[in-house]
Structure formats: C-alpha cells, structure tokens
Amino acid sequence: MKIRVKTILILSAMLLALLFVFLIASETIVLNAFHTIEVQSAQKDTNRALSILASDINQLDAVAEDWATRGSVDESIAHTNKSGLLTALDDRTLDNLKFNYILFYNASGELIAGKGYDIKQMQETPVPASLFTLPLAPANFLTMQSHGNAIIGIVSDHQDPILLAIQPVYGPDASTTPIGYILMARYLDAAEILRLENLVQLPLEIRRYDDPDITGDYKVAIASFQNGTAPFVQLQENDAIIVNAPVYIAVLDNENIGTYALIRDINGSPLLVLRLTIPRDIYAEGKSTIVYFFAFLVLLGISLVVIILLVLDETVLSRLLYVSNRVNSIGTDRNFSARISLTGTDEVAQLATDVNAMLGELETSQQYLKTRLDQREKSYHLFFNSITEPVLVWKFSDQEGYGELIEVNNASVDILGYSRTELATMRLFDFLTVGNETDQDFVTKQLISQGKVQFEGSYRTKGGKVIPVEVIAHIFDEFGEKAVLTIAHDITVRKDIERLKIAAFQQIEKNMQQFAILNDQIRNPLQGIIGIADLMDNEYKEKLIRLATMINELVHKLDQGYLESEKIREFLRKYYGVGKK
Numbered sequence: 001m002k003i004r005v006k007t008i009l010i011l012s013a014m015l016l017a018l019l020f021v022f023l024i025a026s027e028t029i030v031l032n033a034f035h036t037i038e039v040q041s042a043q044k045d046t047n048r049a050l051s052i053l054a055s056d057i058n059q060l061d062a063v064a065e066d067w068a069t070r071g072s073v074d075e076s077i078a079h080t081n082k083s084g085l086l087t088a089l090d091d092r093t094l095d096n097l098k099f100n101y102i103l104f105y106n107a108s109g110e111l112i113a114g115k116g117y118d119i120k121q122m123q124e125t126p127v128p129a130s131l132f133t134l135p136l137a138p139a140n141f142l143t144m145q146s147h148g149n150a151i152i153g154i155v156s157d158h159q160d161p162i163l164l165a166i167q168p169v170y171g172p173d174a175s176t177t178p179i180g181y182i183l184m185a186r187y188l189d190a191a192e193i194l195r196l197e198n199l200v201q202l203p204l205e206i207r208r209y210d211d212p213d214i215t216g217d218y219k220v221a222i223a224s225f226q227n228g229t230a231p232f233v234q235l236q237e238n239d240a241i242i243v244n245a246p247v248y249i250a251v252l253d254n255e256n257i258g259t260y261a262l263i264r265d266i267n268g269s270p271l272l273v274l275r276l277t278i279p280r281d282i283y284a285e286g287k288s289t290i291v292y293f294f295a296f297l298v299l300l301g302i303s304l305v306v307i308i309l310l311v312l313d314e315t316v317l318s319r320l321l322y323v324s325n326r327v328n329s330i331g332t333d334r335n336f337s338a339r340i341s342l343t344g345t346d347e348v349a350q351l352a353t354d355v356n357a358m359l360g361e362l363e364t365s366q367q368y369l370k371t372r373l374d375q376r377e378k379s380y381h382l383f384f385n386s387i388t389e390p391v392l393v394w395k396f397s398d399q400e401g402y403g404e405l406i407e408v409n410n411a412s413v414d415i416l417g418y419s420r421t422e423l424a425t426m427r428l429f430d431f432l433t434v435g436n437e438t439d440q441d442f443v444t445k446q447l448i449s450q451g452k453v454q455f456e457g458s459y460r461t462k463g464g465k466v467i468p469v470e471v472i473a474h475i476f477d478e479f480g481e482k483a484v485l486t487i488a489h490d491i492t493v494r495k496d497i498e499r500l501k502i503a504a505f506q507q508i509e510k511n512m513q514q515f516a517i518l519n520d521q522i523r524n525p526l527q528g529i530i531g532i533a534d535l536m537d538n539e540y541k542e543k544l545i546r547l548a549t550m551i552n553e554l555v556h557k558l559d560q561g562y563l564e565s566e567k568i569r570e571f572l573r574k575y576y577g578v579g580k581k
Contacts, residue, residue: 003324004309004317011308015301022297026290034286038257039249042278046247046259049200049276053163053263054233054243056186056196061152061165061235063097064184068167077104077112077180078171085113091124100162101127101185104169107178109134109141114183120191130157134166134181137267144168148178152241153231153266154188161188161208161272188272203277209262209270218273221248221260229268245274255280319348327355336363385410389489390459394428396475396482401444402428406483415490417462428486432471433458447484451475459488468495 067073076084085104094102094117103114111132116125134141135155144151144166152165164185168178186192188206197204207214209222230244245261252258256277263272319342326340336359342352384391390412395403405424413420416431434440434457447453452474459467469488476485530552533544 011305015305031286034283038282042249042257042259046261046276050243050245052196052199054241057152057163057233058241060184064165064167064182068169068182074169077169082113089115099184100187103183105134105181107180150235152233155265156271163188205275207273209273224248225262231266231268232263323352336366390415392486394484396484401447402484431460447473468492
C-alpha cells in the first residue's frame with residue numbers, strides 16, 4: 001500500500017473517529033441537556049396549566065368571600081331566611097359570574113338555600129344531591145369550624161368534577177364561630193377544559209383517576225405517583241394559594257412529550273389526572289442543531305484533511321516518494337554511482353544525504369566486488385579450461401534431464417572437434433551413445449530422481465571417431481537455477497587392457513583344456529605298458545614297472561594341478577567372463 005493511500009486512510013479514520021465521538025457525546029451530553037431543558041420547560045407549562053386551574057378556583061373563593069361579608073347574607077343565614085337568600089340569586093348573576101352553583105349552608109353544613117344554573121343552556125338546573133351538605137370530610141369540616149378558614153378545591157360529581165370555594169359566614173355580633181357557609185362552584189366541563197387549553201395553548205386533557213377506559217400511558221403515570229393526602233389547592237393565612245399536584249413526565253414519541261399531574265379532591269383523595277401534550281420543539285431544535293453542527297464538522301473535517309494532505313504531500317510525501325522512486329530506479333539499474341538530489345534541512349533531506357552516503361559505500365563495494373569477480377572469473381575459466389577431460393554444463397530439464405548447453409571447456413572442443421557455437425546447438429545424446437534407447441532412458445531417469453548418475457558410453461567426434469568414455473553427471477545449483485555438470489573420462493586404454501586380459505585368459509582356458517586331453521592320452525597308454533610289463537619275465541620288467549609308476553605319479557600330480565586350475569577357471573568365468581557360453 002502506497003504512503004499516500006496510508007496517509008489518506010489514517011486521516012480518514014481519525015476524522016471518522018472524531019465524528020463518532022462527537023455523535024456519542026451529542027447523544028449522551030448535548031441531547032440529554034436538551035432533554036433536561038425540555039423536561040424543565042414541560043414542567044413549567046404544566047405548572048402554568050395547574051396555576052390557571054387554581055386561579056379559577058381562587059376566583060370562586062374571591063367572590064364567595066365578598067358575598068360572605070355582606071350583611072344581608074349573614075342575617076339571612078342567621079334567621080334561616082331562604083327567601084331572603086334567594087332574592088340575590090338570579091340567572092343573570094350566575095351567568096355573569098359563569099358559576100354553576102351558589103349555595104348557602106347553616107352552621108351544621110346543611111343546605112339552606114341555593115341555586116343551580118346551566119351556563120351552556122342558560123337555564124336553572126337543580127342542585128345535585130352531593131351538595132345537599134358540605135362535601136367535606138368530618139375532619140376538614142371540624143377544622144374549618146374551629147379555625148374559620150375558607151376551603152377551596154375540587155369535588156367529584158356524577159356529571160363533571162366541580163370546582164368550588166367554601167367561605168364561612170359570621171354573625172352580626174362578630175362571633176368567632178361561623179353561623180353558616182357559602183359555597184360557590186363551577187363545573188370542570190369540556191368548555192372549561194377548552195378554555196384552559198386555549199389559555200395554556202397546548203393540547204390538554206383531563207381524565208378521571210378511576211376511569212376504567214383510561215389508556216396505558218395514564219396507567220404508567222398513575223403508578224409513578226406516590227401516596228399522599230394533600231388536596232389540589234390550599235389557602236394560607238395570607239390568602240396565598242399552595243398547589244399540590246405531583247407531576248410525571250414521559251416521552252410519548254419522537255414528536256411529543258406528555259406531562260401528567262395528579263389532582264386530588266378537596267378531601268385529599270385522587271380525583272383527576274391532567275395531561276398536557278407538548279411538542280418536542282426544544283429536543284427537535286437540539287437534534288437539528290446537532291445535525292447542522294455535524295454537517296459543519298464533516299465539511300470542516302474534510303477540508304482539514306484535504307489541507308493536511310496537500311501540506312503533507314508538498315512538504316513530506318512527495319519528497320519521500322521522490323527518494324523512494326529514485327532509490328528503486330538506482331536499485332533496478334544497479335547504478336550505484338547515481339545520487340539523489342534533494343535540498344532542504346528537514347529529516348527527508350537528511351534521509352537523502354544518508355542514502356547518498358550509503359550509495360557511495362555501495363559504489364566502492366561494487367567496484368571492489370567487480371574487481372574480485374573478474375579475478376575469480378579469470379581463475380574459474382583458467383581452472384575450467386585446464387581440465388584435460390571434456391567438461392560440459394547443461395541447463396536442467398524436468399523431462400529430458402539435459403537441456404541447453406551453458407558452458408564447455410577447451411578439452412571438449414579439442415576432443416570432440418566441434419566449435420563452441422556448434423556445441424551450443426546440440427544436445428548431450430547427439431554425440432554420446434549409451435547402449436540402446438532403453439539404457440539412455442534409464443540413465444536420464446536416474447539423474448532426475450537421484451540427482452546424479454555414472455555410466456559408460458561413447459563419444460562420437462565430428463570426424464567420426466568413437467571414444468569410449470565413463471561419464472559422471474550430477475545436478476547442482478547455478479545462481480538459483482538447476483544445472484547439470486558432466487565429466488567424461490577417456491577409457492580407451494582401460495578397454496584395450498580389458499580386451500587383452502580377456503584374450504589371455506581365453507588362451508589359458510584353451511591350454512588347460514588341451515592339457516586335460518593330453519593327460520588322458522598319457523594315462524591310457526601307460527596302463528597298457530604296465531600290463532605288458534607284468535607279462536614279461538626278464539630284467540626289464542621291474543625297470544618298466546618302476547618307470548611307469550613314476551610316470552603315473554607325475555600324471556597324478558598333474559591331475560591335482562588340474563583340479564586347482566578349475567578354481568582359477570571359475571574365477572575367470574565369474575569376474576572376466578572367460579569360458580561363458
């Protein structure tokens with residue numbers, strides 16, 4: 001891989017790594033920060049919706065407090081004057097106040113008088129049974145009696161939840177004990193919820209806590225709320241309002257986030273769950289910002305990579321490549337006298353200086369080695385041509401064993417009579433005979449399989465002369481390639497001596513056979529002489545027998561010598577082939 005490619009890959013990998021780290025950091029830090037801001041904003045929006053709802057209840061309390069201080073009201077309650085209380089109640093008053101109920105109770109919390117009004121239908125409506133008595137738990141009612149504090153909040157109704165405010169009414173004698181109570185209420189119906197939604201400017205939904213058809217996200221939110229008994233709103237001594245509504249925030253999808261607030265009734269029991277569906281504008285803006293910033297980083301990174309590559313290429317890479325290409329060119333041409341021309345004072349210029357110094361040393365070594373090689377080559381040729389026997393070097397062939405001729409000494413040229421040019425066009429078996437074709441194949445296979453072979457054959461010279469030779473061939477390595485060296489030894493004298501030996505041994509064999517025949521020819525007449533001598537009866541008898549006996553002993557010794565000669569003849573047959581048929 002080229003250095004430019006490596007540099008591009010390294011810089012690209014670094015850029016990708018930085019972008020990957022940026023994405024991880026964006027997900028874990030930036031987007032989490034945007035999500036935190038989003039949650040905080042959602043909490044504020046939810047608090048704003050709850051505050052508006054609490055403000056509506058507080059409006060009820062303000063009107064109730066005003067009515068509770070009117071002399072006509074406390075007097076009518078004190079005398080249980082139902083008609084006097086109803087005189088101030090008409091449809092126009094309720095419609096102007098946008099109240100559904102204005103009710104009056106005695107000190108025991110029982111309904112004395114009151115009126116209901118349907119704002120939508122603009123007509124009077126009966127008071128529900130749930131409001132025939134003050135909708136307070138006994139403990140809360142006793143607290144209100146003893147302390148004289150107003151109570152505000154929400155209560156349940158079979159139709160819609162009711163927002164209400166209860167103010168104690170004191171008698172004309174300025175007693176600290178309430179003589180009765182006034183309740184003002186408004187339904188938290190669809191119209192009121194729509195008004196709240198318009199004020200908040202966010203999709204708003206209110207569901208009953210015990211609604212059997214409540215959806216799963218509400219169930220998750222309800223499960224997250226902790227137990228408590230604090231009512232939704234509480235009045236302080238300075239008429240300040242405390243809003244108690246646990247809030248749960250969850251991501252609905254990529255586009256919206258939901259906030260859930262638990263609203264308890266006037267007695268502290270869970271009654272409603274308010275949900276705001278808030279668009280994830282902050283989170284989306286954060287993602288868009290990250291995308292734009294990421295795109296900016298990509299462009300910036302690519303620009304930096306290109307600039308760095310150009311600077312590196314101009315100051316380092318191109319100079320390094322020039323040094324590399326120049327070194328390769330010098331190495332290919334084997335011209336160590338060449339030099340690298342590069343100016344500068346940086347490390348690359350120093351590298352070129354070091355390479356030039358190395359080339360100078362290589363040039364000196366090359367000249368020295370060339371001188372030594374020339375000397376060795378002269379010594380080799382002198383030694384090679386000083387060999388008096390034919391020596392030939394052939395290329396090795398996997399099929400034929402002996403390929404093209406590489407080198408031949410002077411003795412081969414002189415003995416064979418061919419010039420070096422003529423021998424270069426010939427193969428070994430063009431002038432070497434080895435028995436028949438089968439013998440030639442055997443010699444070739446043995447050379448290929450064992451790497452060496454020794455055999456006898458005959459050289460045919462250019463003039464037609466046949467020279468018996470003993471050939472030794474073996475495979476060797478010549479500068480990384482296989483070659484075959486053949487040395488032929490002239491065995492003409494040895495062949496002549498062997499022929500003379502065989503002729504002499506054959507003559508001895510022939511003489512021994514003739515001697516055996518002669519021995520038999522002597523012994524047979526000798527037995528006749530001994531027989532005739534036994535028949536004689538004169539002084540020559542003993543002499544003839546004695547002479548015959550002496551001759552017989554001589555013949556017997558000759559027989560013993562003949563037996564010994566059989567061993568000699570067997571040796572000749574075995575080792576020299578004499579007497580074989």
